[in-house]
Amino acid sequence: MKNQCIIRHEEKTDYEEVENLVRESFWNVYRPGCMEHYVLHCFRDDSGFIPELDYVMELEGKIIGHIMYSRSEIKLDKGGVLPAITLGPVCVAPEYRGRGHGKMLINTTLEAARGLGYGAVILEGNIKFYGRCGFTRAKDKGVRYAADPEADYLLCLELIPGYLEDVKGTFTDPEGYSVCQKDPEGFEKFEAGFPYREKKKLPGQLQP
Numbered sequence: 001m002k003n004q005c006i007i008r009h010e011e012k013t014d015y016e017e018v019e020n021l022v023r024e025s026f027w028n029v030y031r032p033g034c035m036e037h038y039v040l041h042c043f044r045d046d047s048g049f050i051p052e053l054d055y056v057m058e059l060e061g062k063i064i065g066h067i068m069y070s071r072s073e074i075k076l077d078k079g080g081v082l083p084a085i086t087l088g089p090v091c092v093a094p095e096y097r098g099r100g101h102g103k104m105l106i107n108t109t110l111e112a113a114r115g116l117g118y119g120a121v122i123l124e125g126n127i128k129f130y131g132r133c134g135f136t137r138a139k140d141k142g143v144r145y146a147a148d149p150e151a152d153y154l155l156c157l158e159l160i161p162g163y164l165e166d167v168k169g170t171f172t173d174p175e176g177y178s179v180c181q182k183d184p185e186g187f188e189k190f191e192a193g194f195p196y197r198e199k200k201k202l203p204g205q206l207q208p
C-alpha cells in the first residue's frame with residue numbers, strides 16, 4: 001500500500017543497505033563522521049546481539065529506519081546481576097525524520113521485546129526523545145551508570161511492571177559498543193569501504 005510503513009526483521013540481504021543508512025543517519029551527529037555503522041556490523045557476530053529484535057522500517061521498498069537491541073545487565077549492589085537489554089543504535093534516514101517514524105519503530109519493537117519476556121531496557125540517550133517512548137532517568141530507579149554515577153542521560157524502561165522496583169545497582173555498556181575504541185584499525189578499514197564523506201566539527205556534538 002502506498003505510504004504504508006512496514007516494520008520487519010532485518011535480513012542478511014539488507015546488511016549493506018542498512019549499514020549505509022546507519023552511516024548516513026549518524027554522520028557528523030555526535031562526532032565528526034560516525035562509528036555506529038561499524039558497531040552494528042560487529043554486533044551481528046556478538047553473542048549479546050538479539051536477532052529477534054533486529055528490525056528495519058521499510059517505505060515503498062526502501063529501508064528508511066533501523067533498530068537493534070543487545071543483552072545487558074545491571075550489577076546489583078547486593079551481589080549478582082539483573083538481566084536487561086539495551087537499545088541502539090536506532091536511526092531514521094534524515095529526509096524522513098520528524099514524522100513519527102522513530103517513535104513508531106521504537107514503540108513497536110519495545111512491544112516485541114516485552115512479548116519475548118525481557119524485563120527492562122537501559123540506554124544512554126536524550127530524555128527529550130526517549131521520554132516520549134516512556135523512558136525515565138535510570139538513577140531515579142536506583143540504576144547508576146558505572147562510568148558516570150550521576151548521569152542524567154542513562155535512561156530506563158520497565159517492560160515487566162515492577163521489574164526495577166527496589167533495584168540498586170550499576171550499569172555498564174555492553175562491550176560491543178566500544179568496538180571502535182578496541183579495534184581502531186578494523187574500523188578504519190571498514191570505513192574505507194564506504195563512499196567518501198566530509199567529517200565536520202559541528203555544534204552539539206558530544207565528542208571531538
Ligand SMILES: CC(C)(COP(=O)(O)OP(=O)(O)OC[C@H]1O[C@@H](n2cnc3c(N)ncnc32)[C@H](O)[C@@H]1OP(=O)(O)O)[C@@H](O)C(=O)NCCC(=O)NCCS
Pocket residue numbers: 025026029088089090091092093096097098099100101102103104125126128129132
Ligand atoms: C532520533 C531519531 C531516530 C528520531 O527519529 P524521528 O523519526 O525523527 O522521530 P519522531 O518523528 O518519531 O519523533 C518522536 C518525538 O521525539 C522528538 N524528537 C525527535 N528527535 C529528537 C531529538 N534529537 N531530540 C529531542 N527530541 C526529538 C520529536 O519532536 C517527536 O516528539 P512528539 O512525539 O512530541 O512529536 C532520528 O532523529 C535519527 O535517526 N537521529 C540520528 C541518529 C540518532 O541520534 N539516534 C538515536 C541515538 S542511538
